[in-house]
Amino acid sequence: MLTGSEMAVVDANAEALGVPRKQLMESSGHAVARAVRAHADPGASVTVVAGRGNNGGDALVAARFLDEYDLRILLLGRPETITTVISRENWDALQSADYPAEQVRDSSSFDLGDPDLVVDAMLGTGISGALREPAATAAEAMNESAATVLAVDVPSGLDCETGELAENAVDADHVVTFHDTKPGLDGLSASVTVADIGIPDAAQRFVERGDLQRLSRDPASHKGDNGEVLVVGGGPYTGAPALAARAALRAGADLVRVAAPDAVAREIQGYSENLIVREYDGDRLAPTYVDWLTDFAADHDTLVLGPGLGGAEETLEAVESLLSAFEGTAVVDADALQVVPDIRTDADLVCTPHQGELVGMGGETGDDWRERADLVADFAADIGHTLLVKGAYDVISDGERTRVSRTGNAGMTVGGTGDVLAGVTGALACVLDPHDAAAIGAYANGAAGDRVVEEYGSGLVATDLVDAVPAVLRD
Secondary structure (H helix, E strand, C coil): CCCHHHHHHHHHHHHHCCCCHHHHHHHHHHHHHHHHHHHCCCCCEEEEEECCCHHHHHHHHHHCCCCCCEEEEEEECCHHHCCCHHHHHHHHHHHHCCCCEEEECCHHHCCCCCCCEEEEECCCCCCCCCCCCCHHHHHHHHHHCCCEEEEECCCCCECCCCCCECCCCCCCCEEEEECCCCCCHHHCCCEEEEECCCCCCHHHHECCHHHHHHCCCCCCCCCCCCCEEEEECCCCCCHHHHHHHHHHHHCCCCEEEEEEEHHHHHHHHCCCCCCEEEEECCCCCCHHHHHHHHHHHCCCCEEEECCCCCCCHHHHHHHHHHHHHCCCEEEECHHHHHHHHHCCCCCEEEECCEHHHHHHHCCCCCCCHHHHHHHHHHHHHHHCCEEEEECCCEEEECCCCEEEECCCCHHHHCCCHHHHHHHHHHHHCCCCCHHHHHHHHHHHHHHHHHHHHHHHHHHCCHHHHHHHHHHHHHC
16 A cells, blocks of 8 residues: 555656656546446547546547547636646647547536546545545536446545545546556555556665655744754774764755764864764763763654764663663664664664674675665665665665665765765755655665766765765755
8 A cells, every 4th residue: 555645756756767647647547447447438528527636648549449428528727727748748649639628617517428437537646635626526416416436546635655545535446557556545445456557566675766745844844843963982093073064954844953072073074064072071972971861862853873983882771871861763883783683672773784883783685686686675674773784786674665775876885975865865855754764865875975086986985975965855
């Protein structure tokens, strides 16, 4: 089952994989025509009521396959207001071929007539709430008619995020939906057919440009609304926490703070005036500071733990205590990863190991990405956290959902790219669930590397990726 927003991501990913939306619309329209033939004999009167979006476009395609029927096509609105290019192309095709197509400019001019079958293609999966005019009048006419009602994808008025049906929704007898079933369809009295329209499995397996549709920002938002990230790192190393923090800012977090030992805090601050550094005594993380860090981390949307901490025994003891007490979302990287399998925590963890670190955590790896994906999924289920396992193909799994990202290149074997990934994922985890944040983080980090490798080749460095991240996420 896919929500409307998930289906939009899959459609866009299919296009990124080379299956254009126009081709999918043609397949969808053919599926609608097959459904009409299944419920109406040749010669029957069929009225298509089409909206101005892609849902209507599917039905406009179907009309070209229904020459054996007494056909009538009603467009709700003016043709110049059709919202997508491909839907308008299909309207123009019907006009050129002299199909019986009419425009309904307002609700007062809507006349359904007395068809044997009516196709509801007014509103699709992206609509919520009660139907507005002229769709409301059209739905009322369909519901009062003796005609068989066939809905395209979902009945107009069904919210495909919540599964709720508006009071004035279309009461369909049959539904032909595409690729997968949608929320709310199983609660209808209508028969539901799921039509295969040629979307490859890869559109759901691989993270692609369509996944970026999950990101949005309220134009009226204020500082902090888009995420506050705390990076706990540094001690033996200073560059790693700075890279993670800068990457989190470039990935859209409003505020990023770094908690680091005072021995290196000034050096970390020196990497960028954009960083907010909070120091504590000492030259490395130790158990003494766990209570303070736990309270400080609770004021942030996401904790990024691990960059530059090192693997000293007292540091790992502090990491274990911090994760055990923390109750939010944390991205765990580098040496901090090794304590994860043995802790009990209420936190939602995103662990970002490379394959060697995964084995060190107790997981398994394989040579083929498909085998790796299965092994990562099993291990994620065992430890109860999300894994983002880095490699030529990054594998992301929470034990139930498994995605694969294919962006990135061999130039990214340079040090620091994993710290950038941790920071990007931390920023995204402020506004997305951990699995989606990890998937898009892997995609964005690799895609940033693919942009800069064109200029720098094998001489790229991690800071190059930081500066390329915004353009990748904007695409």
